[in-house]
Amino acid sequence: xxGRKFLHSDGALVLWPVAGIAVLLVLNLCLSPHxxxxxxxxxxxxxxxxxxxxxxxxxxxxxxxxxxVIATGGVDLSVGSVMAMAGxxxxxxxxxxxxxxxxxxxxxxxxxxxxxxxxGLLVAYAGIQPIVATLVLMVAGRGISQLITGGxxxxxxxAGAEYLGTGFIFGLPFSAVLVVGLYALTQIGLRRTAxxxxxxxxxxxxxASRFAGLSAARVKFLAYVFCGACAGLAGxxxxxNIRSADPYRAGENMELNAIFAVVVGGTALSGGRFLxxxxxxGALLLQTLTATMYNLGVPPAIAPxxxxxxxxxxxxxxxxxxxxxxxxxxxxxxx
Amino acid sequence: xxxxxxxxxxxxxxxxxxxxxxxxxxxxxxxxxxxxxxNGAGKSTLIKVLTGVYxxxxxxxxxxxxxxxxxAPQEAERLGISTVYQExxxxxxxxxxxxxxxxxxxxRFGLIDWRAVRRRAREALDRLEIDCPVDAELGTxxxxxxxxxxxxxALDCRAQLLILxxxxxxxxxxxxxxxxxxxxxxxxxxxxxxxxTHFLDQVYALTDRITVLRNGRLVGDYATATLPxxxxxxxxxxxxxxxxxxxARPEQTPPPARPNVVLAARGLGRRGSVSGINxxLRAGEVAGLAGxxxxxRTExxxxxxxxxxxxxGEVEVGGQRAVLTHPRAAVRLGLAFxxxxxxxxxxxxxxxxxxNLILALQGKRGVARPLARAAQEALADHYIKALRIxxxxxxxxxxxxxxxxxxKVLLARWLAxxxxxxILxxxxxxxxIGAKQEIEELIARLRDDGLAVLFISSExxxxxxxxxxxVVLRERRPAGEAVGVDLNGxxxxxxxxxxxxxxxx
Numbered sequence: 001x002x003g004r005k006f007l008h009s010d011g012a013l014v015l016w017p018v019a020g021i022a023v024l025l026v027l028n029l030c031l032s033p034h035x036x037x038x039x040x041x042x043x044x045x046x047x048x049x050x051x052x053x054x055x056x057x058x059x060x061x062x063x064x065x066x067x068x069v070i071a072t073g074g075v076d077l078s079v080g081s082v083m084a085m086a087g088x089x090x091x092x093x094x095x096x097x098x099x100x101x102x103x104x105x106x107x108x109x110x111x112x113x114x115x116x117x118x119x120g121l122l123v124a125y126a127g128i129q130p131i132v133a134t135l136v137l138m139v140a141g142r143g144i145s146q147l148i149t150g151g152x153x154x155x156x157x158x159a160g161a162e163y164l165g166t167g168f169i170f171g172l173p174f175s176a177v178l179v180v181g182l183y184a185l186t187q188i189g190l191r192r193t194a195x196x197x198x199x200x201x202x203x204x205x206x207x208a209s210r211f212a213g214l215s216a217a218r219v220k221f222l223a224y225v226f227c228g229a230c231a232g233l234a235g236x237x238x239x240x241n242i243r244s245a246d247p248y249r250a251g252e253n254m255e256l257n258a259i260f261a262v263v264v265g266g267t268a269l270s271g272g273r274f275l276x277x278x279x280x281x282g283a284l285l286l287q288t289l290t291a292t293m294y295n296l297g298v299p300p301a302i303a304p305x306x307x308x309x310x311x312x313x314x315x316x317x318x319x320x321x322x323x324x325x326x327x328x329x330x331x332x333x334x335x
Numbered sequence: 336x337x338x339x340x341x342x343x344x345x346x347x348x349x350x351x352x353x354x355x356x357x358x359x360x361x362x363x364x365x366x367x368x369x370x371x372x373x374n375g376a377g378k379s380t381l382i383k384v385l386t387g388v389y390x391x392x393x394x395x396x397x398x399x400x401x402x403x404x405x406x407a408p409q410e411a412e413r414l415g416i417s418t419v420y421q422e423x424x425x426x427x428x429x430x431x432x433x434x435x436x437x438x439x440x441x442x443r444f445g446l447i448d449w450r451a452v453r454r455r456a457r458e459a460l461d462r463l464e465i466d467c468p469v470d471a472e473l474g475t476x477x478x479x480x481x482x483x484x485x486x487x488x489a490l491d492c493r494a495q496l497l498i499l500x501x502x503x504x505x506x507x508x509x510x511x512x513x514x515x516x517x518x519x520x521x522x523x524x525x526x527x528x529x530x531x532t533h534f535l536d537q538v539y540a541l542t543d544r545i546t547v548l549r550n551g552r553l554v555g556d557y558a559t560a561t562l563p564x565x566x567x568x569x570x571x572x573x574x575x576x577x578x579x580x581x582x583a584r585p586e587q588t589p590p591p592a593r594p595n596v597v598l599a600a601r602g603l604g605r606r607g608s609v610s611g612i613n614x615x616l617r618a619g620e621v622a623g624l625a626g627x628x629x630x631x632r633t634e635x636x637x638x639x640x641x642x643x644x645x646x647x648g649e650v651e652v653g654g655q656r657a658v659l660t661h662p663r664a665a666v667r668l669g670l671a672f673x674x675x676x677x678x679x680x681x682x683x684x685x686x687x688x689x690x691n692l693i694l695a696l697q698g699k700r701g702v703a704r705p706l707a708r709a710a711q712e713a714l715a716d717h718y719i720k721a722l723r724i725x726x727x728x729x730x731x732x733x734x735x736x737x738x739x740x741x742x743k744v745l746l747a748r749w750l751a752x753x754x755x756x757x758i759l760x761x762x763x764x765x766x767x768i769g770a771k772q773e774i775e776e777l778i779a780r781l782r783d784d785g786l787a788v789l790f791i792s793s794e795x796x797x798x799x800x801x802x803x804x805x806v807v808l809r810e811r812r813p814a815g816e817a818v819g820v821d822l823n824g825x826x827x828x829x830x831x832x833x834x835x836x837x838x839x840x
Contacts, residue, residue, distance in 0.1 A: 192705065193702050193703055193705050194697045194700070194701070194702045194703075194704075194705040194706075195702050197690060197693075197694070197697060197705075198697075198698075198702060200683075200686060200690075201683050201686065201690070201694055204683040204684060204685050204686055205679070205682065205683045205684065207679055207680050208679070208680050208681050208682060208683055209683065209694070210642075210661075210662055211640075211642065211662050211672065211674060211680050211681070212662070212666075212694045212695045212698055212748065213662050213663045213665070213666030213667075213695050213698040213699060214663070214694070214698045215661070215663055272683075272685045272686070273685060273686075
């Protein structure tokens with residue numbers, strides 16, 4: 001694909017969050033260069049960008065699942081609550097000594113799958129609107145996670161879990177490598193089978209897909225199940241990271257972050273074409289933004305304001321009319 | 336009887352379409368007037384102009400002698416023109432009384448006077464002799480009663496002219512009878528009633544006069560009693576009966592002797608849809624399914640393809656009894672269906688021509704057996720050439736193609752699945768003449784290759800030209816079948832109209 005052609009394709013939408021990250025990094029470099037310094041200590045890489053990758057791993061994971069749900073034309077508001085439930089269940093299993101790390105992972109994944117299956121049933125088979133259907137679990141899930149943890153913050157000590165949250169592999173944070181691995185698996189699972197086509201078809205025109213012989217309901221159901229599983233794993237990463245499960249704060253605002261990451265990454269909220277890589281870039285953009293605020297010493301109370309400005313800028317740059325205007329300007333320049 | 340509503344020279348255009356041109360329409364006080372026409376005739380545009388939804392471009396409208404120009408539906412209501420739309424435009428969670436008076440509740444000291452609301456609702460219902468509690472929640476009542484409440488609401492604002500847009504579509508026979516009784520009483524009170532319907536029996540049972548529109552123009556204004564049914568159908572379809580007889584049928588190769596029945600239906604039906612459908616579609620033939628608008632053509636196709644579930648009768652595919660619960664089941668059995676509604680039920684607008692083309696085949700293979708990219712491209716290239724699909728390439732979003740080329744891609748989508756039988760619902764609707772001819776040639780080629788084709792069309796010429804025989808539906812039931820020398824315009828029109836060839840009904 002020539003450069004010119006790429007700029008006009010759907011894939012070009014990925015450029016905006018990537019460009020956003022680049023701009024923020026340059027800003028950091030100018031104002032507070034030590035942020036970008038990478039150091040190698042006992043074979044582990046440390047530094048600002050590494051922190052962004054490891055801290056952003058949860059958002060990336062959730063955004064991965066959210067991408068598929070949004071591509072089918074839906075949305076999943078319950079991911080934050082599912083994180084809290086899954087994290088709570090895993091922490092409880094570890095803290096009470098019932099389970100090894102593998103057991104805790106199974107707990108988190110199981111809770112995620114169950115939550116996703118509930119959402120999927122409500123949306124795909126009961127025909128409830130996605131916002132309403134997933135709102136149920138978003139609200140109820142917080143209650144359930146308090147039930148699981150007895151309303152307490154559960155702290156635990158477990159070497160395996162700590163490794164999950166803060167360990168290194170190949171010199172890189174384990175959580176970041178995990179996300180990259182899952183992204184690759186998802187990409188292969190979707191593009192090397194017909195699943196990706198089916199998801200895009202159902203999101204683009206559900207009735208036509210059904211009339212062409214696709215099982216639209218099953219496609220939607222599985223998208224929610226996958227999203228739930230991603231949220232469950234993200235919940236596990238979160239508790240592993242802080243070595244405790246907080247039923248109130250875990251996964252807070254995660255649904256909004258994930259939706260933003262997906263949309264900024266170039267997947268339309270109306271469904272259809274999706275860009276998995278774009279969603280990862282979108283999630284990392286948010287994390288870079290947060291890190292930049294810390295780095296520049298912006299007080300937490302006013303941090304949302306510059307954050308909002310950047311988000312608005314990216315969204316405006318991606319809006320149809322602005323893109324057309326920009327590409328006209330570029331053409332005039334070229335001519 | 337004086338003219339209650341008089342419309343002269345009405346014209347209305349939308350970008351690229353002339354919806355109405357030079358239409359005259361007169362309704363007298365104390366008459367029930369049928370407004371008839373096929374799809375795109377301009378009935379709904381006429382009603383929308385009349386009720387102030389669209390401003391007219393040209394022409395004059397007089398109601399009871401005074402010139403009117405409604406700029407909004409509320410204003411039309413104030414002038415005395417009330418409309419009851421096909422889908423009941425009421426609020427299901429409110430009571431009957433609230434629905435009847437909504438937007439014009441009597442007030443006292445600025446607050447709603449609930450006693451007066453209930454009294455007025457009671458009066459409106461009594462006028463129609465409807466026995467239902469005014470405090471009942473609308474959604475708990477039957478559709479027929481909801482329809483009556485909608486009419487009661489329309490009459491509550493001192494209507495002089497009542498417009499009913501397909502009021503009987505969701506009613507059963509007894510309910511239709513009750514509705515007609517009430518409409519006749521309203522006629523006796525001097526109300527003018529405009530009645531839009533697809534059911535010719537109802538036109539003759541109820542109405543006094545008929546106005547026929549076609550392609551946005553007035554065909555004529557007739558007294559119901561003196562217009563033979565066959566002439567009415569000919570007027571709606573825009574054909575003279577003589578011309579229909581002269582129609583020459585192109586030579587068709589006779590199908591091989593008694594080939595296999597690929598798709599058969601026996602007594603197929605569904606409550607509220609069609610009933611008693613019998614069909615036997617053989618390999619290597621094009622069978623037509625004809626009928627006026629609303630006769631149940633598309634409904635039949637939906638039952639045959641498993642989109643709606645039949646509750647009567649059975650379907651056999653390739654001699655085996657088939658349970659069609661989902662289009663997927665039909666596709667697996669080797670059926671294919673091109674919907675008449677290309678935009679909503681056919682294309683995936685933002686996906687590429689290639690993806691649109693392979694979708695049904697991939698669906699049939701399942702998720703775990705993907706077609707290799709090279710195979711997909713080969714398929715797309717093959718069909719783009721074979722069907723002469725005009726597209727800059729296989730990777731272009733299908734929405735960029737013209738209607739005719741989109742239709743070809745959808746045909747290719749099904750041909751790629753190598754079906755035994757294909758159901759084509761209005762395959763030439765909304766596409767230009769050249770593409771139309773190409774699609775008709777393609778259908779003939781597919782027939783010669785042994786495919787069984789069910790060809791659904793509202794155009795008699797198309798049925799006669801393309802089909803070896805034709806089943807005609809009327810009022811959601813089979814009205815007869817035309818084969819051989821009987822497959823001509825005149826005979827088909829008789830079947831559609833429900834008249835005897837020899838004379839009057």
